[in-house]
Amino acid sequence: MDCVNREKNLKRCNCSYPGCPRKGICCECLAYHRSHGELPACYFPSEAERTWDRSIENFLRTRKG
Template sequence: MADCPNIERNKAECTCTYPCGKKGLCCECVRMHRAAGEIPGCFFSAEGEATYNRSVRALCRDRGA
């Protein structure tokens, strides 16, 4: 696990409900989702995040784009 000086603040502000070892490690979360062609859960509304669908298409639907 990476040494992040902001991990506690990041964890407190993280809205993702998926049980993941990257919670609070935003740079690792973004890297993982980007490699999979996905968007991190924190970009979604609470309702959109709860679907666990991290696709760009799901984000556009969630945000009304």
């Protein structure tokens, strides 16, 4: 999918998953993670994001800290 904002989005994207085909294409990323009951990397602080645990439970744990 072509995204006119991809380059701009990449500057803010903190996803550390190598080879992610959705990196910088936020609408696809959101749809993908939502369909798996997850949240995308941008919802997590960098340390928590690097665990690749995108679960809602992990998100809530990072916010309690």
